[in-house]
Amino acid sequence: xxxxxxxxxxxxxxxxxxxxxxxxxxxxxxxxxxxxxxxxxxxxxxxxxxxxxxxxxxxxxxxxxxxxxxxxxxxxxxxxxxxxxxxxxxxxxxxxxxxxxxxxxxxxxxxxx
Ligand code: AMP
Numbered sequence: 001x002x003x004x005x006x007x008x009x010x011x012x013x014x015x016x017x018x019x020x021x022x023x024x025x026x027x028x029x030x031x032x033x034x035x036x037x038x039x040x041x042x043x044x045x046x047x048x049x050x051x052x053x054x055x056x057x058x059x060x061x062x063x064x065x066x067x068x069x070x071x072x073x074x075x076x077x078x079x080x081x082x083x084x085x086x087x088x089x090x091x092x093x094x095x096x097x098x099x100x101x102x103x104x105x106x107x108x109x110x111x112x113x
Pocket of ligand 1: 028029032086093096
């Protein structure tokens with residue numbers, strides 16, 4: 001599905017990109033909910049994790065591993081961070097292109113709202 005994230009991947013709209021490889025892109029969230037708030041997205045337009053195919057498992061793992069690498073690079077690995085994937089209306093999903101939220105830089109509440 002074509003979304004605003006497709007346009008970011010194609011560089012048609014600007015984003016503060018912090019990492020890119022052949023399979024994924026990471027950029028700072030435009031409305032940060034923590035001092036560090038980065039989105040890690042696959043270049044493949046998977047709408048949400050519930051719609052990922054069995055064959056996508058390596059890509060899903062790559063997104064998590066990449067998020068952890070970025071956490072180290074931006075200096076929040078030691079203090080701690082949270083990875084979030086919102087799926088569907090009750091999950092709070094707004095953009096139907098799979099994305100992993102990397103949140104850190106402050107203590108995060110649990111349970112989430
Ligand atoms: P979600 O609610 O899980 O679908 O998260 C979508 C996220 O995308 C939100 O945190 C938005 O602030 C973020 N977002 C929407 N448009 C942009 C954009 N152009 N650049 C960066 N982040 C965006």
